[in-house]
Amino acid sequence: STATFVTNYLPIMLFPVLYAIAKVVTKAPLVKPGEMDFDSGVAEIEAITHDDPPSKNWMEAVWMWL
Known part of the structure; x- marks a missing residue:
């Protein structure tokens, strides 16, 4: 159709x-x-966007919270 062609x-x-x-x-x-x-600025971006991996169990979550 014409609409598909144009799109x-x-x-x-x-x-x-x-x-x-x-x-x-x-x-x-x-x-x-x-x-x-x-390369310039990559370290700053990595520091801002770095996420720690999620805790594997509740004990590790408590330990990381402390």
Whole structure:
């Protein structure tokens, strides 16, 4: 049907247009893969989002609570 066609293929056609508009508006340069930084700030994020594993039994839960 037409609705399914538009829903499936419109994003494929619209993405390059929106990407180009965003690059022009923000004037952000392309970053080469070798220049990308994936390491800075990881320790802080890990410290904030670290969750302790759940207690295995009630005795361990009491011990961790103390």
